[in-house]
Amino acid sequence: MKARVTVTLKNGVLDPQGKAIEGALKSLGVEGIGGVRQGKVFDIELDTADKSQAEASLKAACEKLLANTVIENYRIEIA
Amino acid sequence: MKSAVIVFPGSNREGDVVRALRMAGSDIQKVWHAETELPKGTDLVVLPGGFSYGDYLRCGAIAGRATVMDAVRAHAARGGLVLGICNGFQILCESGLLPGILMRNANLRFICHRQFLKVERNDTPFTKAYAQGQAIDVCVAHGEGNYTADEETLKRLEGEGLVAFRYSDAHGHVTADANRNGSMNSIAGIYSEKLNVLGMMPHPENLVEDLVGGTDGRGLFESLVSFAKAA
Numbered sequence: 054m055k056a057r058v059t060v061t062l063k064n065g066v067l068d069p070q071g072k073a074i075e076g077a078l079k080s081l082g083v084e085g086i087g088g089v090r091q092g093k094v095f096d097i098e099l100d101t102a103d104k105s106q107a108e109a110s111l112k113a114a115c116e117k118l119l120a121n122t123v124i125e126n127y128r129i130e131i132a
Numbered sequence: 133m134k135s136a137v138i139v140f141p142g143s144n145r146e147g148d149v150v151r152a153l154r155m156a157g158s159d160i161q162k163v164w165h166a167e168t169e170l171p172k173g174t175d176l177v178v179l180p181g182g183f184s185y186g187d188y189l190r191c192g193a194i195a196g197r198a199t200v201m202d203a204v205r206a207h208a209a210r211g212g213l214v215l216g217i218c219n220g221f222q223i224l225c226e227s228g229l230l231p232g233i234l235m236r237n238a239n240l241r242f243i244c245h246r247q248f249l250k251v252e253r254n255d256t257p258f259t260k261a262y263a264q265g266q267a268i269d270v271c272v273a274h275g276e277g278n279y280t281a282d283e284e285t286l287k288r289l290e291g292e293g294l295v296a297f298r299y300s301d302a303h304g305h306v307t308a309d310a311n312r313n314g315s316m317n318s319i320a321g322i323y324s325e326k327l328n329v330l331g332m333m334p335h336p337e338n339l340v341e342d343l344v345g346g347t348d349g350r351g352l353f354e355s356l357v358s359f360a361k362a363a
Contacts, residue, residue: 067235067280069235069236069238069239069240069278118193118194121193121233123231123233123282124233124280
């Protein structure tokens with residue numbers, strides 16, 4: 054089983070990297086960019102075929118390590 | 133005093149902090165991150181600067197969950213002293229021993245320069261050798277030192293006097309110019325609730341020798357040693 058975890062900054066947390074990327078896109082002449090927030094994507098292989106077990110493992114992975122919930126949100130998608 | 137300096141893969145400032153502690157009169161043991169216990173009789177645990185685990189994922193995130201950190205948490209819970217410098221501060225935040233997080237510097241640049249800090253209070257085990265409000269001349273070297281916390285945490289830190297140091301000018305004035313990484317409230321270091329854990333971005337261990345241009349960092353290590361002797 055495969056899963057994708059997406060970690061993004063919470064609303065209101067300043068993202069200087071996203072701002073810099075936004076500025077770079079504008080300077081490249083890419084039109085229509087309103088704002089950029091940078092995040093992380095983790096593609097994870099799971100040993101189990103049990104979806105609820107996979108969900109529990111992924112939630113533990115996010116809470117314990119992948120996301121710092123002080124500033125980040127996470128989203129789990131199981132393929 | 134007995135100090136345990138924890139070494140993670142990618143730590144690189146342990147040599148300097150060992151030297152600073154030895155000059156102040158401490159016994160020192162280096163402890164590898166995979167250990168499950170601290171040496172018997174450890175008074176002070178130091179998490180040195182560097183780039184533990186290559187700053188992968190988030191600075192300090194992986195080191196903050198290393199085996200030895202359970203022993204460090206237990207030491208702190210017993211009231212034992214813990215000092216985290218630079219990457220060590222990031223590790224303390226990631227391990228839950230201190231609140232908040234160190235984000236990328238607001239100007240996106242790695243900063244490396246001499247830096248004055250205002251000593252907020254001198255009644256803690258870390259700062260007795262300084263005067264309250266004194267500006268100490270140390271240095272900073274980091275890319276992720278932008279202290280960030282939610283409003284409630286910030287209010288609590290300020291309300292309970294848990295801010296240890298702020299970025300200041302040479303006279304101890306906390307100015308916007310002195311806050312080069314964009315930290316909230318110019319915070320350079322914070323204490324735990326019981327004042328036994330200190331995390332700070334600047335490097336006091338760099339300024340302990342006249343040869344390198346200053347000795348203002350000595351006071352922190354001397355404070356710790358005299359506190360442990362008195363205890």
